[in-house]
Structures are given as structure tokens and as C-alpha cells.
Amino acid sequence: MSDTTVNDAGNGQAHGDEPEGLRQAAAENRARADPCEPSHVFQLLVQALRDISSIGGKCDRAISAVSEVNKQVHELQISYAWLKGCAATAVVLIPLCAVIVWWLIGDKLNDIKMQVLQAGPGHSRQGL
16 A cells, blocks of 8 residues: 545645645644643633633622522511511400400499480480
């Protein structure tokens, strides 16, 4: 077998007869195919750094969003505690006020009731 290669035009040429441009292009093709080529490694590192910085930016935005949600949750907790305090106060104060009012005007209400019962059902409601 002879020591020839086929160029793009399909002509057979001996290795020693290859033009300089073809040899350089072949060397560049071999370099591109080699994943351990320094320029390829550098390109991969640059891409990895871009990806990492993108993820870092997304993490920062997520942290700020969580911080805002924490503030809102804290405000809701304060509102809930205030509402719970008002409800507890109302549970105590409303019956207490009712007892005081009944005690203050209870005698007058009993007097009115007695007057209505003494008048009986036969009397008309002229005074009302």
C-alpha cells in the first residue's frame, strides 16, 4: 500500500506533498478533538464560572425573597397576637360589663316588670 492521502478534491497526494495549510488545518482539527487542550479546558472553566455566578445571583434573589416573606410572617404573627389579646379581653370584659349594668339597673328593671304585671292584660297601652 502506498503512503498517500486523499485531499478535498479527491486527488491522491503523498504525505510529503501536502501543502502547509492542509497540515495546519489537520493539526487544528486534532487539537479541537482533544478535550485536554488548554484552550478547551479554559473555555470549560469560563463556562463553569458563568454558570456558578448565575446560580449565585439566583440564590441571592431567593435569599432576599425569603427575607421579605419572613418580615410578612412576623407582621402576621404580631397581628394574630394582638387579635388574640383583644378576643381574650372581650371574653372577660363583656360579661363583666353585663354584670355591672344588671347590678346598676336591675332594681329599676324589676320595678318596671312589677308595674307591668300589676297593670294586667286588661289595661290598654296608653302610657306607652
